[in-house]
Amino acid sequence: MDKTTKVVDLEKVVIKFAGDSGDGMQLTGSQFTDTSALLGNDLATFPDFPAEIRAPQGTVAGVSGFQIHIGRIDINTPGDIADVLVAMNPAALKANKKSIKKGGTIIVNIDSFTKRDLEKAGYENSPLEDNSFEGYNIIEAPITKLTRETLKDSGLDGKSVGRSKNMFALGIVYWMFNRPMEQTEQFLKKKFEKKPEVVEANIKVMHAGYNFADTIEALPSSYTVLSANLRKGTYRNVMGNQATAWGFLAAAERANKELFLGSYPITPASDILHELAKHKNLGVKTFQAEDEIAGICSAIGASFTGSLAITTTSGPGLALKGEALGLAIMTELPLVVVDVQRGGPSTGLPTKTEQSDLFQALYGRNGESPAVILASSTPANCFDWAYMASKITLEHNTPVVLLSDGYLGNGAEPWNIKSTKDMPSITPNIATEGEEYLPYKRDDRTLSRKLALPGTKGMEHRLGGLEKEDITGNVSYDGDNHEKMCRIREEKINRIANIIPKQEVFGKEKGDLLVVGWGGTHGSLYSAVEKLQKEGLNISLSQFNYINPLPKNTAEILNNFKKIVVCELNNGQFVNYLRMKNQGVIFNQYNKLQGLPFTTSELEDYFKTLLKN
């Protein structure tokens, strides 16, 4: 297309698509994501959808959003606030008033600003007509009308026509950011393979949107974001939950084990179940159990029988799994429990993110029952941490809790595709037929006991939740033995610190302020710290993935800084854990409990204040 409009080159841009939860905003956003990724942009995305599948149409409660941050430079977060907002109705505009940059561009579907639409969103007057959005670049696009006009001869019913509106909006944004439409065309052809009329309609509407944007003078300029300076390699987009599933697949293949998932659907973890259920061809057995408890119990049964066994859940489900996890600790069986955290307590905020369950993972069981705790920190590295969780659990025969969160699980970013051959080897600790077998005899170095799998001749033995006698594994109620076993189970976890890498610091190893984070906050903390470092401030970051045991050099790192601030999306769980483990060290804390990630700007402001005082 011949472009006479000025093209502005941008380093990075944040775009948010918002509409009714039935408006197809997630699909629109993910299409824009895929196209941008293929153009070589670095990116991060964040879907933000309501807990109700279809809240009342047109209301603020029903607004679904998809935010994408693309750039030529390193992108670590989905962006604090949007440069461009697509609002399909007044409710979407209202819900996102705070998430659009002052002076930013807002594309509204003006056809959905009738009196009734405004009332549903709780507006008395149109915010476009008073001065609510003064200074913003508002583009009023008659999306509904033009979509209908485009499809008037298509023969499609009114409902199907209405559903194509999102493609019009996508066309506008494709034009604005100089994106080609081929990728989405291919996608539509595949998705609606059996409905060629739907494919044709959607493509037509997308083109209509694209041409509309090209024609009207309301768009002051179009933008382009050049390819990012990513490392050499083959890339693809991955979402966190998908990467988690793939990490387990890779680990099972490397360990030469069958993968077994026992799970019960729960937001925001279900996508791991969905992803693994697709890959029976790779020998994965997925079992959708009758409840959370049966999910973990079936996994423990499969682990006893020799599978790499996992269970996936979120906070309320982890609470239900607590007793069974204790059994896996007592019987010293491999098991990975994935907790994709969400806002709590109770049902809390199912679709919102929070680092809610660190304490639950560490302490949510009866008795002295230590588990290994790991945390993923980017959508792509969910792959690595699922792999590491599998490696540790199979080699040390002790359960691992892997903490992800809604923000990581649903977020996407480009991934430099790894080869399973490049991952560390995994050697499950299993007795072979013929050797003398004592169920609770241990490896001197790791203190791990060996498994003997049912079906192995001559190694019949009984496991259970009653306290085990050291070495033989027979039931024992002896007090001295119990104390000894409690200490062994603790020490076994502690010794894992011997094999994990040292904790790293981003920035100077010594200095004025150390920012400490764990898990999914990495992107925002890194962005804020990097920016302040560029401004010349003496600030470093240490982001933890190994939570229990902590890396051996943790205390050493902490002692090298004048001030420490631990930032978490909870009320201070990791900071209190660190306080317990590092008596005498003074920690500041920065906590947020809004169901949303940190914004880099709020972090920068807080770090600056800390550095000043």
Add this chain to the structure above:
Amino acid sequence: MAHLTNKDFTSDQEVKWCPGCGDYAILRAMQKALPQLERNKEDFVFVSGIGCSSRFPYYMNTYGFHTIHGRAPAFATGVKLANPKLSVWQITGDGDALAIGGNHFIHALRRNIDINILLFNNEIYGLTKGQFSPTSKKGIKTKSNPHGTTDEPFSPSDLAIGAQGSFFARVVDTNPKLMQKIFLEAEEHRGTSLIEILQNCVIFNDKTFAPITAKEVKQEAQLIVEDGKAMLFGAENNKGLILNGFKIEVVTIGENGITEKDILVHNAKEEDPTLHAMLARMRPPEFPAALGIIRAVNRPTFDEGLLAQLEYEKENAKFKTVDELLNSGDTWEIEG
């Protein structure tokens, strides 16, 4: 295959049930039944929950897993799915299976996973010392309801049939021969085999099944059903069952013109569970209690279904390795 005996299935652990407990007879029957299956010892796995009965795996010299309260069906499901070649036995009690574990119990039966469930029904909580259970007779006075329970009891057979169970058998702990026979048939049956064992708790609920098991009444109070045979019982084997309208009736051969031809013939393989449910509900004094294999129908099993899917997917797969999956879909190259 080495010829095994009951000794091969006896572990070195001291059995700690109360003297006189019905569990001893069940354990002995199991240890005698398993060698008759002519399978390797390492292929048996016993999984249990919590309760007196759930100590059972410790006394069997097989692979065993004493798990947590009520959840044994889920563990057993995981074991069977991970290695479908194993012979998996779940040992449970009326509290474990029907109170805390009710949900897992019905779902195992619904899926028809190929495991055997031995339900030790003593109508009382033993290990927690004498509270009423979901099968306790209404009105029973226990520590946790000294004025008598107002709970209606569960009927395990009705639960099993309601959950589309494919195999239901009942036996008393005083009949070791029948126990062995049923254990062997349960193992032969593909799908979830539920065996309700009326088991006497000598401490907290002694003689609760005496109206069925006592020597002086048992011939009149028990009907041992056999597939394809007329349902006859009694000291002179001259009493039998007939259907009168929609109801079962006890009749005597030779009285009121009844001949052996009139007596109902047991068909355990009948898919319609109506008669099976009626038989299983019979209780003295009006009826004899039905023992033996009441229901054994063929229905696809969950494990076979899953395995068939796996095989199909493996053969028709787009990806054979994880690396192929990771590199599938839209990818792009970045030149360094």
